[in-house]
Amino acid sequence: MREELVLRVGAKVLAPFIVAFALYVHFHGDYSPGGGFQAGVILVAAFVLLVLVYGLEAVQQVLPPRFVQACAAVGVLLYAGTGIVTMLLGANYLGYNVLAHDPEHGQHYGILLVEAGVLITVFGVMATIFYHLAGRGRSE
Amino acid sequence: METATDIVLLALLAATAVGLVRIRNLFAVVMLAGIYSLLSAGLFTVLDAVDVAFTEAAVGAGISTVLFLGALALVGHREKKPTRTGRMQVLPLAVVLITGAALVYGTMDLPPFGDAANPVHHRVADHYLEETYHEIGVPNVVTAVLASYRGYDTMGETTVVFAAAVGVMLLLGGGARRRRGGAAPASESESE
Numbered sequence: 001m002r003e004e005l006v007l008r009v010g011a012k013v014l015a016p017f018i019v020a021f022a023l024y025v026h027f028h029g030d031y032s033p034g035g036g037f038q039a040g041v042i043l044v045a046a047f048v049l050l051v052l053v054y055g056l057e058a059v060q061q062v063l064p065p066r067f068v069q070a071c072a073a074v075g076v077l078l079y080a081g082t083g084i085v086t087m088l089l090g091a092n093y094l095g096y097n098v099l100a101h102d103p104e105h106g107q108h109y110g111i112l113l114v115e116a117g118v119l120i121t122v123f124g125v126m127a128t129i130f131y132h133l134a135g136r137g138r139s140e
Numbered sequence: 141m142e143t144a145t146d147i148v149l150l151a152l153l154a155a156t157a158v159g160l161v162r163i164r165n166l167f168a169v170v171m172l173a174g175i176y177s178l179l180s181a182g183l184f185t186v187l188d189a190v191d192v193a194f195t196e197a198a199v200g201a202g203i204s205t206v207l208f209l210g211a212l213a214l215v216g217h218r219e220k221k222p223t224r225t226g227r228m229q230v231l232p233l234a235v236v237l238i239t240g241a242a243l244v245y246g247t248m249d250l251p252p253f254g255d256a257a258n259p260v261h262h263r264v265a266d267h268y269l270e271e272t273y274h275e276i277g278v279p280n281v282v283t284a285v286l287a288s289y290r291g292y293d294t295m296g297e298t299t300v301v302f303a304a305a306v307g308v309m310l311l312l313g314g315g316a317r318r319r320r321g322g323a324a325p326a327s328e329s330e331s332e
Contacts, residue, residue: 025194030278033190035286041198048206072305079295094291104277111278111287114294121298125305126203132312133210 004053011053018046026119030108036115040122048130056134065135068127075121082113142186149183164219170208177201191282264289 026039051059082094089098096110097103156176163169177200184193251258268285276284286294 029283030280032280033194033282035191035283038191038194038198041195041203045198045202048203069305069309072302076295076298076302079298083291083295094288094295096288103275107276107278107284107288110291111276111283114287114291115283118294118298121302125301128305129207129308130203130210132308133207133214136214136312 007053011049015046015050018049019043022046026115027112029115030111036118037122039115040119041126043119043123044126044130047127051130051134056131060131063127065128065131068124068131071120071124072128073121073124075117075119075124077117078120079114079117082110082117086110145186146183149179149186153179153183164221165217166212166219167209167217169219170205170212173208174201174205177204191280 022039022042025034025042026036029035029039047059047063082096084093086095086098087093091098094110094114097106099106099109099113153176156172156179160169160172160176163172177196181193181197181201184190184196251260268281268289272278272281272284276288278284278288
């Protein structure tokens with residue numbers, strides 16, 4: 001598939017728009033359907049498309065397997081860490097009200113932070129699973 | 141109109157499910173599974189559960205299909221013929237029929253579908269719908285419930301997703317990397 005000019009150019013054009021759409025789904029999740037989980041999956045879809053057209057090795061140079069594995073853990077830590085920060089600020093675990101000067105803004109920041117944690121974890125996990133499935137056959 | 145859409149979607153779902161069971165070509169099965177997810181997403185949209193529909197379309201129809209195709213590349217795309225054919229399988233049929241009958245019997249105790257007086261709409265749902273805008277300041281109630289009111293649950297789910305990656309890495313990763321030790325240069329030259 002690597003010789004197909006239309007596919008190569010098409011994938012290259014589409015990928016940044018898919019990434020932008022993922023970010024839109026994430027940051028607009030407060031107002032419209034979507035959120036961290038869906039955004040993470042859409043973000044992975046951009047890289048899956050690139051793997052299908054350009055091959056696993058080329059994409060892994062941009063997005064190394066160790067990086068996506070770290071992402072899977074960092075997202076969970078970001079989520080749990082948000083809870084610890086709110087505890088240190090004197091509220092309950094994951095009680096976002098204290099994150100800003102007034103509770104409503106605090107809730108906004110808190111939701112954005114934990115959704116970012118979900119996004120990073122889902123992105124890292126899906127990419128890790130995909131790398132393992134796609135890379136296993138060719139090493140033998 | 142909505143009833144007609146429901147009937148069409150459910151009929152297509154049933155037809156896809158029968159196709160999934162009967163077809164032996166696993167490539168076609170994976171495609172049908174994606175179609176099944178997309179039809180479910182349509183059904184969720186009819187039920188006004190757009191967040192769920194979004195997830196189903198992205199995960200079920202999108203990423204799952206790609207992951208299944210990746211697995212098919214490893215195991216081949218023909219399903220083996222069943223070892224015992226032609227004979228009526230009495231025991232499995234009985235198990236399926238009895239379980240199905242028990243499930244149908246169970247639905248008789250459920251409250252009527254879509255009734256506003258159902259208990260599920262009157263515990264915390266009222267509070268979420270009325271107070272979200274004052275307490276959280278977010279128009280999308282689903283996001284508010286997911287990330288704030290039910291933040292613990294979502295954290296647990298994120299951890300489960302993380303555990304899935306750890307499981308896949310343990311099952312597929314370790315052995316392959318050890319074996320790859322000598323073969324890595326070969327796979328690199330193959331890509332040139």
